[in-house]
Amino acid sequence: MSTAELDIQAPPPAADPELEKRVMRKVSRRLIPFLIALYFVNYLDRTNIGFAGPNGMSKELGLTATMFGLASGIFFAGYLLLEVPSNLALHKYGARRWLARIIISWGLVASAMAFVPNATWLYVARFALGVAEAGFFPGIILYLTYWFPKRERARATALFLLALPLSSVIGAPVSAALLQAGDDLVGGMSGWRFMLLMEGIPAVLLGIVCWFYLTDRPADAKWLDDTERAWLTDRMAHEEESTGQRYHYPLRRTLLNGRIWALAFVYFGTTYGLYALSFFLPTIIAGFQETFGVEYSVMEIGLITAIPFAFGALSMVFWARHADRTGERVWHLAAPLLLGGLVIPSALYMSSPFTAMVAVTIVCVCICGALPNFWPLPTRFLSGAAAAAGVALINSVGNASGFVAPYVTGYLADLTGTQNAAMWVLGAMMIAAALIVLALKGAPAADDETVVETDLEGAR
Numbered sequence: 001m002s003t004a005e006l007d008i009q010a011p012p013p014a015a016d017p018e019l020e021k022r023v024m025r026k027v028s029r030r031l032i033p034f035l036i037a038l039y040f041v042n043y044l045d046r047t048n049i050g051f052a053g054p055n056g057m058s059k060e061l062g063l064t065a066t067m068f069g070l071a072s073g074i075f076f077a078g079y080l081l082l083e084v085p086s087n088l089a090l091h092k093y094g095a096r097r098w099l100a101r102i103i104i105s106w107g108l109v110a111s112a113m114a115f116v117p118n119a120t121w122l123y124v125a126r127f128a129l130g131v132a133e134a135g136f137f138p139g140i141i142l143y144l145t146y147w148f149p150k151r152e153r154a155r156a157t158a159l160f161l162l163a164l165p166l167s168s169v170i171g172a173p174v175s176a177a178l179l180q181a182g183d184d185l186v187g188g189m190s191g192w193r194f195m196l197l198m199e200g201i202p203a204v205l206l207g208i209v210c211w212f213y214l215t216d217r218p219a220d221a222k223w224l225d226d227t228e229r230a231w232l233t234d235r236m237a238h239e240e241e242s243t244g245q246r247y248h249y250p251l252r253r254t255l256l257n258g259r260i261w262a263l264a265f266v267y268f269g270t271t272y273g274l275y276a277l278s279f280f281l282p283t284i285i286a287g288f289q290e291t292f293g294v295e296y297s298v299m300e301i302g303l304i305t306a307i308p309f310a311f312g313a314l315s316m317v318f319w320a321r322h323a324d325r326t327g328e329r330v331w332h333l334a335a336p337l338l339l340g341g342l343v344i345p346s347a348l349y350m351s352s353p354f355t356a357m358v359a360v361t362i363v364c365v366c367i368c369g370a371l372p373n374f375w376p377l378p379t380r381f382l383s384g385a386a387a388a389a390g391v392a393l394i395n396s397v398g399n400a401s402g403f404v405a406p407y408v409t410g411y412l413a414d415l416t417g418t419q420n421a422a423m424w425v426l427g428a429m430m431i432a433a434a435l436i437v438l439a440l441k442g443a444p445a446a447d448d449e450t451v452v453e454t455d456l457e458g459a460r
Contacts, residue, residue, distance in 0.1 A: 014178035023228045027147050030223060032159045034213060035140055038103065041202045042136055043278075044171040045110040046075065048199055050279040051175040051305075052192035054286045055298055060190060065283075069410025071122050072279045072402035073226050078130030080403075082397045087137025087142060087392035095143045098135070100211040105132035107203025114189075114197035119172035138395040141375055146217055150236055151324070151375070158320030165316065165368050168278070168309035175212070176302030212455050262440055266333075267398030269433025270374060273340060273367045274302050275333030275405040276426050277360070281305050284360075284419055288353045308361040319369035330441045332358070332373040333432040340366030341430030348420045366430075401429075 049057070063071065109132045113125040132313055140160060140403075148156040170387040175195050182194025185233050189197075214220050218232040285304050288294055296304065323332040340363045347359035409422040 017097055019227065019231060023224065023232050024148070024152060026224060026228065027155065028159070031147060031214075032156065034210075035143075035160050036163045038099075038164070038206055039160060040138065040167050040171070040209070041139070041199075042103075042106070043164055043167040044175075045106060045129070045203060046133070047167070047275075047278045048171070048175055048196065051062040051172065051179070051282050051302070053197060054301075055179050056190050056192045056281045056444070060192075061116070061122060063119055065120075065410040065413040066407070067119055067410075069279075069406040069408070071119070072275075072406035072410075074123050074132040075126045075133075076399055076403040078127045078132075079134050080130075082131060082134035083138060083396040083399075084392040086109060087138045088140045090135060090142065094216040095139065095146075096211060096214040096216055099139055099143075099214065100207045102133060102136045102139070103203050103207030103210055105207075106136070107200045107205075107207060108132075109200070110203060111197050111200030113200070114193040114195075134391065138139060138392040141391050141395070142257075146236060147232075147238060154320050154324050154329075154372055154376045157375050158316050161316055161368075161372050162313055164274075164371070165309035165364070168315060169306045172282070172302040172305040172309075173299065174238045179298055181327070200446075207259055257390075259440065260378065260393060261397070262436060263374075264394045264397035264435045266433045266440075267374060267394055268401045269429045269431075269436070270333075270337060270367065270370050271398050272364065272401035272405045272429040272433075273426050274371070275402045276409050276422065277308070277364060277367070279406040280409050280419070280422075281360070285353075287419070288356070292353050294353055304357065307357065308364035309368070311361050312364040315365040315369040316372055320372040323373050329373055329376055332432065332438060333370050334437050335379070336366035336369040337430045337434035337437075340370075341427040341434065344411070344427045344430070345424050348423055 029167055049068075053063070053072075057063070064233065086098075086102070095327055106129060109125065109129045113122070113129065116122045116125050141157070144153060144156050144160065178195040178198050179191035182189055182191035186326055215223070218224070218229060221229055221232075224232065281377040282305050283303055285301050319332060319336070323329060326332075343359055343366070344363045347356050347363075374399060375391075378390055405426075408425060409419070412421040412425070413419055415421070
């Protein structure tokens with residue numbers, strides 16, 4: 001069977017272009033802002049330990065850099081254990097109920113972390129936070145496949161992922177303000193404890209809203225009129241059926257598929273850079289004071305931390321839009337990974353805080369540009385329960401970098417006394433991820449007799 005024959009599919013349900021535009025606008029306005037708010041709070045609660053560490057937590061709990069890295073990363077041990085079963089539960093029981101359960105659970109644990117008395121209980125709380133949050137991110141990625149056709153998916157994913165850099169752009173100054181407020185206003189509670197307590201509360205409130213606000217599937221959308229609802233339901237059913245007929249990936253085969261695992265390692269290399277920056281950037285900036293003889297307040301460190309992620313937010317939108325317009329995915333993922341991997345070690349040799357932050361900002365722009373162009377790749381050839389398991393598996397393996405990156409970064413900092421070795425490892429991980437995705441582009445799909453063309457080539 002030829003590639004051309006494989007590309008022949010039944011056409012999607014016909015629609016007036018104005019109808020299609022109106023439906024997608026309604027769906028975007030209804031879902032994307034709320035999902036951004038959820039992920040904003042999620043990522044803030046996951047990474048605010050990075051701001052707490054150099055601002056009192058490490059000293060009060062007696063944490064070395066290695067111990068701080070372990071506390072940051074142990075979150076992902078619990079997270080990875082339950083990722084696949086959690087996503088399968090979401091697919092079975094519906095996004096509204098399952099996501100609400102996840103969000104309320106992590107909010108309660110995030111606030112409770114403010115009361116840990118020592119390093120051991122910090123490890124326990126971070127592990128429990130991972131267990132509570134398991135399934136949230138891949139659940140949202142799966143949820144987007146219920147509502148957005150494939151050609152709209154990179155843009156929708158990019159808009160959702162905007163919460164990631166925004167959580168640093170807005171979250172870092174907010175965290176700094178809460179730290180100061182805790183020190184100034186709350187008797188007997190350290191600023192970092194007050195920050196953790198207050199930043200867990202919005203998750204609980206949003207989880208309650210989620211129960212009443214989200215809609216599981218297009219067929220249930222009362223906020224669309226009958227014509228709009230029928231068109232979107234038919235369109236998404238057609239895409240799911242076409243994907244299932246074309247690739248024939250049952251659940252068990254999905255979990256053993258070589259391409260799924262290769263994409264998981266690509267995601268690992270991409271997020272390695274993200275988590276290394278997210279957890280240690282405030283510490284790195286604080287280190288400028290000794291390296292370059294400068295002095296920063298807590299609020300100044302928060303504002304400087306926000307700068308790379310502000311530029312990252314812009315790159316996320318514009319690079320994903322360019323990918324949608326050109327229809328090319330592979331180089332839109334590989335190119336920023338290659339550039340970021342080559343640039344990050346150069347930050348070690350800069351002669352001022354400004355030039356060092358320029359290099360860090362370029363790397364952040366590259367990471368943020370790559371992320372929304374990753375997720376359209378696996379969701380092009382997975383559907384149904386296979387999509388739920390495949391996306392969760394990729395996210396699980398990829399997010400193992402959330403454990404490895406902060407632990408290795410902290411360990412190398414303790415071992416060498418500088419961040420240099422850690423930055424070289426970070427660059428190597430990003431370059432390796434780029435090389436793998438380029439290799440997949442041209443590799444034969446030998447593990448599936450029904451697919452002659454390569455999966456990633458089909459994503460172009």
